[in-house]
Amino acid sequence: MHDTRTISRTDERPPDAAGSDDAVAETDQVLSPTRLAWKSFRRSKLGLVGSLMVLLLIVIAIGGEQFSPYDAYSMDSSVSLEPPSLAHPAGTDRFGRDQLTRLMEGTRISMLVSFVAVVLSLVIGIPLGLIAGYYGGLAGTVIMRGVDVVFAFPTILLALMLVATLGASLPNLILAIAVIFQANVVRIVRASVMSVKEREFVEAARAVGARDSVIMAQFILPNVLSPVIVQATFHLSLAIFIEAALSFLGLGTQPPTPSWGLMLNESRTFMEFAPWLTIFPGLAIIFAVLGFNLMGDALRDAFDPRLSQR
């Protein structure tokens, strides 16, 4: 991050669109729109904090219980319901399992659910949104009515319904979250496509005889991705939240697999005399949701041309 200042020139075009004809950018640095957004993103302190939080979660998710001397599943009744101590920084649960280890293992579940669900929602939503936005017509109408159906229900309730219908399991939970999110992705992609396809560079591509598929892939898709990326970041945090909520209700992760929501649920009975069992999973959820949201906010600002042009 040492070079932020040295390449500070040329991050904006001449003030007037048709300004002086000889003001070519003289730096060697090629500043693609993505790079400009990245530069602006790095300037955001909160975004940096959020990214570090997310990075930490990813590292923990990859390492899981390997970072801990304990095993997330082995029980030891001699240390049941121990309060936080040096040996067990987050205390132990009813079966004497180290809670910090279980939280780490739970990170893996939460991140797995949210990343897989979000990627799946993009894989479904982006093509549908492109078709609905580019062609419109009957296909567009059918796709958008499907989206309306998803939007007709409150998010958590719909997730609950889908999982209850499909059966409570982790893959079904991921599928349910992806189905809900893709509706949002379709809407965002469609709206962006509809505005981008009216731009003259699309007409220029048609005027040289490019096929629709080429126009969509090379001219439209790259210009609709930024709002999608921003939305996907917010979806990551929402997915963690939904996973926790459904697991809390017993419809997500099944015991003994540790999941933040499930741990909250299991701790309810001991809330009065073992509050650490409730507090730490709650903090973990807050930490993850906050991290992704901070990152998302900074990304949104970075991709917003009005805000980043300074």
Place this chain on the structure above:
Amino acid sequence: MTPLLEVRNLHKYYPVGRNSRLKAVDDVSLSIQPGEVLGLVGESGCGKTTLGRVILSLQPATSGEVVFDGIDVLSLQGKDLRRLRRRMQIVFQDPYSSFNPRMTIGAALSFPMKVQGMHRGNEEERAVELLNRVGLDGSVLNRYPHEFSGGQLQRIGIARALTLDSDFIVADEPVSALDVSIQSQVLNLFKDLQEELNLTYLFISHDLGVVEFISDRVAVLYMGRLAEIAPTEDLFGDPRHPYTQSLLAAVLHPDPTLEKSKPSMAIEGEISTPIDPPPGCRFYGRCPKRMDICRVQDPPMVSIGPRHSAACWLHA
């Protein structure tokens, strides 16, 4: 001489609401000779741009014919249309919006050649050659559109229109978005290229000065209809249609004393709408010389001189 482009009774209507139609282009016929520059003038929303887009088959016509070098353009599809696109290209008004912000200049210039399979393997060389031709050098290949000024980017837009060795170019208000000081440079570039490469232009503009400078002949469009068409000197020296006369009278003279002494011919009256227009002349509501017949019947296009025609009952 056979014309390079012939437009016959072209109509382009847009449906508005349930039963209405916006007549963007209404029964336009014109022709352009090879190597000729036809200026197309008219006020905003008169259908200039639509006419250009329909000629290039970027938008479907409602009815009528476009014949380019003996080929019926509007009936072409798929491969044949793609092949014809090599010969006709377009330069847009807003250079920033006419380039994909996420594509480098090099990629943007190579793209047409790749689509058409031309200059295979030499796309970059060809791009540099064209950039030199429009007054830029190869160092811009790796840059993005937002790094250029409007004038530079418009030059690149012209280079792009030349990548396929086209002989016909629709220039759609190519200098209106530029500073006045840059306008003349870009206009001169258009003129030089036209002379060097023997190009044919349909040059669309609302700026009479620009059109007078570049055109061999000028067509005046009013609410989707051709009002008058004539060689440039005739149109500016002896305008026959009341609309053309009012347009020319509205041009400000650089000398303020002369400007004040000029007889005023301000266009007054109600502007009729292109959505389901009433019968009769479109200019009826604003015409200083209107007659009774103008309200009931459309004026036919009548020949006034050898290459001069106007659609006005005064001359019928």
